[in-house]
Amino acid sequence: MAYDIIVVGNGPAGLSAAVQAKARGKKVLVVGGAPSDIQLAKAGLVRNYLGMPDLSGAEMMERFRSHAREMGAELRTGRVLGVMPLGEFFLVSIGSEVEEAGAVVLATGVSYGAKLPGEEQFLGRGVSYCATCDGMLYRNKDIVVVGRSAQAPEEANYLQKIGCRVTYVSNGPRPAELSGEIPYRTAARLEVVGGQTVTALKADGEEIPCAGLFLLRAAASPVDLVPGLAADGPYVQVDRNMATSIPGLFAAGDCVGQPLQISKAVGEGMIAGHRASEYVDQHKKG
Ligand SMILES: Cc1cc2nc3c(=O)[nH]c(=O)nc-3n(C[C@H](O)[C@H](O)[C@H](O)COP(=O)(O)OP(=O)(O)OC[C@H]3O[C@@H](n4cnc5c(N)ncnc54)[C@H](O)[C@@H]3O)c2cc1C
Incomplete structure (x- = not known):
């Protein structure tokens, strides 16, 4: 052998x-x-x-x-x-x-599935796949959670609880588990936008400003x-x-x-x- x-x-x-x-x-x-x-x-x-x-x-x-x-x-x-x-x-x-x-x-x-435009470029510079790992870096900052998994709403709630200002974006109806305090947007076409680090998520052509972007996929x-x-x-x-x-x-x-x-x-x-x-x-x- x-x-x-x-x-x-x-x-x-x-x-x-x-x-x-x-x-x-x-x-x-x-x-x-x-x-x-x-x-x-x-x-x-x-x-x-x-x-x-x-x-x-x-x-x-x-x-x-x-x-x-x-x-x-x-x-x-x-x-x-x-x-x-x-x-x-x-x-x-x-x-x-x-x-x-x-x-x-x-x-x-x-x-991590099909990548969004800009995702690879900003990985580790605003783009994260793990709320528990990186959440604390974004306390008191605007972040966007892109929910593509069953656990994503819970992770978004966790980020909100530790002090991040969360907007949740997905391509379906608002998940029942998502906290009522978190604004929800529906969008199908997404793109990561930034300079040195992430500055926004472009969702169906409209920019949502943010310092961090959590891509939570199955x-x-x-x-x-x-x-x-x-x-x-x-x-x-x-x-x-x-x-x-x-x-x-x-x-x-x-x-x-x-x-x-x-x-x-x-x-x-x-x-x-x-x-x-x-x-x-x-x-x-x-
Ligand atoms: C940007 C970023 C930041 C992170 N920060 C943290 C953090 O702060 N704390 C924390 O605890 N975790 C963090 N994580 C998560 C952590 O990296 C993972 O949980 C950990 O690396 C998992 O280890 P693994 O060995 O299971 O898989 P991986 O680290 O993903 O390694 C798997 C390897 O297998 C290789 N591979 C896959 N298929 C094949 C194949 N067919 N043939 C040959 N090779 C193959 C892949 O190329 C890869 O190199 C972070 C992840 C990312 C992306």
Whole structure:
């Protein structure tokens, strides 16, 4: 077997799984996008990670990567196109290559869906996907919440409670859960507008001035990667051991569900790496 464990995804969950598996003596390959493509690298200061309140997203990712590398994990840049469970082992297609592993950890994060014009440009400079992470930065400021998920109204209420002046924009009727104190606008065509940072959301041609824009979407399903993998809504279904519905396949981090935060991803990655290592030990031949 070329690898004991292949980890799909090089964010906090995947690197945590790799560190744990290396600590348990496993041969580990981590496959993921270029470091500059990692969403967390676009974050400014990450204030809610225990013991490291002064690091930017990019600095934190560099530390996570170095740690995994120093532990002996192989980090490869590439895109996994499919994971094929074959009973005793897995075949993992990475671009035009195929690798074998005894167990696989899925840590692909979430896809944030079709992007709005200007969204990528202002990500981390006014555009946020996480109310809990970034809400405090916008206290006493005008913000817009673009609600595209069932939980978005609750998140908007939370932002209002901590002192943000919220306008809620969506393309359907006003959600019943949304606080009566929050102004609501219906719009279908949206565009992020700004200079150095976000200054407004253009909604059906009309600008709504704001310092921050929260794009709260449902996650896209990562289950397309593995045939027959059970889903829990848009997320991968797992148990408390981070085991999926397929023996030997584990999952961790944003791809298994809310809250979409680093600490949770790292904790779940640790469990997935530990359980995947045990799985390999139990199923090793000879
Ligand atoms: C701008 C921004 C600011 C944030 N700020 C905070 C914050 O302050 N505090 C906080 O707790 N959280 C914050 N978050 C959320 C945090 O980044 C995520 O919760 C965390 O990164 C999830 O880790 P993960 O490993 O599950 O997924 P990710 O970090 O998304 O990593 C998944 C990786 O897998 C790769 N991948 C996906 N599919 C494949 C494939 N098929 N083949 C190979 N590679 C693949 C992706 O390219 C990606 O690099 C922020 C997010 C953003 C975007």
